[in-house]
Amino acid sequence: MFEQSSYSEQYTFFQKLRSFDFVLIFCVLCLGIISNFSMYSTDGGEFLYHSKSHFIRFVTFFSMMIFLSFFNLRFWHSTAYLFYTITLGFLIWASMYGVTASGSQRWINLYFINLQPSELMKIAIIVCFARYFHREQMSNINSFKNIILSMAILLLPILLVVSQPDLGTSILIAISGVIVLWLAGFNIKYFIYSGLTLIISLPFVISMLKPYQKQRVLTFFNPDRDPLGAGYQIIQSKIAVGSGGLTGKGFLKGTQSYLEFLPEKHTDFIFTLFSEEHGFIGSVILLILYGILIFRILNIGSHSRSFFGKLFCYGFGSAIFVYVAVNMSMVLGLLPIVGSPLPIMSYGGSSMLATMIGLSIVMSTKIHSKQIIH
């Protein structure tokens, strides 16, 4: 299916291994180790359910990432639409036969694993757009057909995820999708127009929100409105972070989390726990690790000679940034509480799987940066 390029593309295993991005791997490993220690702390200093399964997942999916990195970038290019279609299929499956937990039908039972397809969609949408715009002429990008098609690609999964209901993930999919569209060269005015439309339609959207979602938005603007109800999470999270101070309360000594004042400490609020125990210094180090990771991903993108790889890296790097920024802003009380995990750190198999797949594509881009995909 692919035309042979003029370059020699048959890298040997060792050549591939040598061109691995070790900085990236170092960052991922660091974050992985930190996340495992944090998970150990959420279990109250014991190697229990959460810490065990997080450890197993990290080891499994990290190995998988290394393995997938050897795949040729063309493989991802060729299977991009398939990846997207299968994930979309999973989403439809979830909406019909999904497993319901805490009022939301977002998991599908694959017998060996409960998969959350909306997490995979975060990657699939980027891969799909990267493929879609790979071949597109610059002059053609802003054509009517392109706009309609890409809107459809983006809106279909978003609507499915919103209906689960999972506002947080759908917003994250939307943001990363929009960023990719913009990077791909969509005219800035479309974004301005749709942004304006969104603002105008916001009151209608809010009126259509579920009561608990409305509550969260209102609570964000004034957490003291309901200190024991919806505002509880924000207040307790701020107390935990604030009481950490410069150096933190010490590993396994975060009173807010170990006395269970902190909600969702395994998932969305893992950063709060980390910040309480390791303070400002620890938090900044964690932030720097994420910064290096994102910078590295963007850097790999800029060195790629294929538009697919470039756009994916840019898109994925930006997406990781968005996840990190949204999660941290949320637990620091800068944004309303929406379900958004912190990549690698948070407990959750699907999120880990999606992140590792994304990283393996980035790695593949690095290895095959000289390659041109037609």
Place this chain on the structure above:
Amino acid sequence: MFTELPVFDGGDSNVRKFNTVNRRVFILKIAKGIIFTGIVARLFSLQITENKKYLTLSDKNRLREWRLPPVRGEFEDYFGNVVAGNTKVYQLHVVPEQVEDFKYLMVRLKNILSLSDKQFSKIVKKKKQQKPWETLIISESLTWDQFSKVNFYLHELSGAKPVLSVARSYPYKANYTHVLGYVAQASESDLLENEEIKNKHVPGLRVGKTGLEKTFENSLIGTNSVKRYEVNAFGKRINQVDFKEGEKGQKVKLTIDTEIQKLCNELLAEKSGSISVMDIYTGEIVAMHSSPSFDPNLFMYGISYKDWDLIRKNPLKPLINKTISGLYSPGSTIKPIVALSALENDVISTKFKVNCTGKMEMYGQTYHCWKKKGHGIVDLRDALKQSCDTYFYEMSRRLGVDRLNITAKRFGLGNTVFKNLYSEEKKGLVPSTKWKKNALGKGWVLGETLITGIGQGYIQTTPLQLCLMTAQLANGGFKIFPRITVDKNQESLEKIKYKMKESLKITNENSSSLIRSAEEIFSTGEKEYNKLFRNQENIKFVLEAMSASTNEVRGTSYRSRIDDPKYRFAGKTGTAQVKKITKLQRELDLDTAQIPYEERDHAWYVAFGPYKDPRYALCVLVEHGGSGSATAAPLAKKLMKKIIDRHEEREKIRKNNLVDI
């Protein structure tokens, strides 16, 4: 789908495409940098700038304080005996939220402690009224048997906590009931009235309900011990972090001598009445008892209905502190004041004589003397000694009620004896023409002056007022300040005597200025033991006449005299009519025992001793006891002997206290 396209290596369109994406990523990078900086700034503001605030909030989250009831201060008598103390009690507590199966626990406890259905439902009701994390007191006082039984089954009773606690105890039981009052569980109104109680309140806290327990609440109450626990988000205690021991409440020392107090209780056993004893210089209350009394320990854990009914429905009214809130006609005990008033106002001289025929016709009415046959010709000394009513009718007719009013008030009648010590203390009433006009809207009738002169009619006094009156006569006619607690700032006996002597030097002022200066004392704080007379000879005359009444033949209390000069005392009897005596009754002249109880006269006796150098004054009242000389005076005799026997002991303590200060 996969149509092949030519390679655009360096093609113009591709270059533009690559340029656009690179440019836009550059913009994104800057945006990311800004946003990350923003997050770091936020972290900085939370963790560094506002660290203290959030650290406090976090501690507030995780630390919870449990306050324990404060240990109440004790009451001691003059000799240092504890008269209201604390005793160890075994209690059973349950914190409902820490119990898995409350119903099961309660049923088990019901069996183990053999609680009645009534007690059981009371506890269940109480549980519903309080918060789940508040301690529920299952039992205030377990017997040792119950306590050991609970401990034996404790492993099956998860959530039940046997606790060693302290409770108020009154070792002298009924003896101090009216002086001290009693404590019981703080009520809602206690919390509203007293800020101190509100601040220190814990479930089951006992506070003073009446008497000195209530008056000195704020110094007695002490401070709570505080246990600090680390709790989790659900309020469950994880571990104890800190324990701050509270301070015991302050000790209050009384001026009362328990020995004498006990004797008062014995003397009034089976009777209704009051006894008070006072130091005539320092104003110290040596004894103060109201009978019948009851055991205040009964109130500790909620009195049973049966016991409460017994107290409440007792016709002799044990709940009333008769010494300060019982109002009675003083009867003949007022006569020394009437005589003094007449002498001070030069209405009569001591030589003035009246022929008593047993009755006296005046304003169309007949006024009887208590002695039907009459006393014959009597002078003032005889009139006081034999308590001749006819003489006093004539004398008070000449004196007038308004002048009597001034003298009586100056000696402490018609006003509270303690200023703010007892909320239930009564003022009593000394009538005047002005008073009657204002209060009853009617003019004064001269006949009313006559009966006021023998302590009947409108005049109403408390036993303690009569005791104070006697004391102020006995000390030579000087103002004193009664008190029931030992006060470090109190002036010494020697200083008081010196001040009294000093006040003699003040040249005669008119009577109203004397009263005014007495009131000014409270604003300046410095106590002035002012003289209450114009001519001290008059006081001396009255005292001598009172001695004659006790120690001379035909004196009204001659039978109760003590000849031994060490114990010799002087006094005045009183027999206060409760009801107007009808003509028929007068003719029948029944014995006390033959008259229905409620219609019998009140028996009074006021006295001071030792006569040679007086130190103590006393007042005995036996409600419906018949005549003062037959009922009250014999009690006073026994009492005076005891008081004088105890005098040396008391002096030792007094001198020791002086060294202390």
